[in-house]
Amino acid sequence: MAAGTLGRVLSTVLDLILPSSCAGCGAQGASCCLRCFGALTAAPARRLPDPVPPGLPDCWSAARYEGAVRRLVVAYKERGAVVLAAVLAQALTHTVLAAVREGWRRPDGQWVDGRWVDGRWADGQRGNGGLVVVPVPSARRSRRGRGHDHVGRLAGLVAGGLREAGLAAVAWRGLRQTGRVADQAGLSGPERVANLAGSLQVVPAANGPPGAFALLVDDIVTTGATLAEAARALRSSGLRVPLAVTVGATRRRSQINYGDGR
Structure with a gap:
């Protein structure tokens, strides 16, 4: 058994047999206490990186990527706390629904019977108009190290949550990496865009993507370069990509000085 998989299994077993504590604040009880769940879900909003990379969809996050x-997110992603998947997926689903409600107030479109209807995104020629929930893929070596596909798991849970809310949605792991990219740490926004250019492609499917509109899901957004590259790849297959949602959004320097970047 791989080390990452073994660690995930042991973590799950320990969650079942040992008293739990909140991964956000350390309080005894649930793996995510009510206070930290509130911090995670209280303020879903449009949070755009600054500058916005070309091709980035409308970008919403559940919360700022800070504190609890x-x-x-780190406990789930890096420490194998897979029990937090349901909590993070609830926050993502809540964020999608908040974005949909924002759409209802827009004069140029509305959400009807699980599909977006307006002059830019409506497409009666393909699929059922529902959402194809697409996770941004991690590098294969990262998945092996963590022992799980953390964003893929979230995408499946989000699709289920949206169906429970009455929206047509299906999860589809339709993206894959085409090769190695340089470490992103320390790169500026434009450098990240250049580094990631062409790094993702759509997985070949016999019947094409299972819908018309893609909803991109990731854990955090920093410069938006990864989400923009994922959107480019999906659009190349004919999908519309109106929206991307993440659990957290990092606070960019210009946002600290001049506002929240909406």
């Missing part, structure tokens, strides 16, 4: 929210 950051600790919850």
Whole structure:
């Protein structure tokens, strides 16, 4: 058994037999206490990186990537706390629904019977108009190290949550990496865009993507370069990509000085 998989299994077993504590604040009880869950879900909003990379869809996040929210994401992503998947997926689903409600107030479109209807995104020629929930893929070596596909699991849970809310949605792991990219740490926004250019492609499917509109899902957004590259790849297959949602959004320097970047 791979080390990452073994660690995930042991973590799950320990969650079942040992008293739990909140990954966000350390309080005894649930793996995510009510206070930290509130921090995670209280303020879903449009949070765009600054500058916005070309091709980035409308980008919403559940919360700022800081404090308890950051600790919850790190515990799930890097420390094998897979029990937090349901909590993070609830926050993502809540964020999608908040974005949909925002759409209802827009004069140029509305959400009807699980599909977006307006002059830019409506497409009666393909699929059922529902959402194809697409996770941004991690590098294969990262998945092996963690022992799980953390965003893929979230995408499946989000699709289920949207169906429970009455929206047509299906999860589809339709993206894959085409090769190695340089470490992103320390790169500027434009450098990240250049580094990631062409790094993702759509997985060949016999019948094409299972819908018309893609909803991109990821854990955090920093410069938006990864989401923009994922959107480019999906659009190349004919999908519309109106929206991307993440659990957290990092606070860019220009946002600290001049506002929240909406």
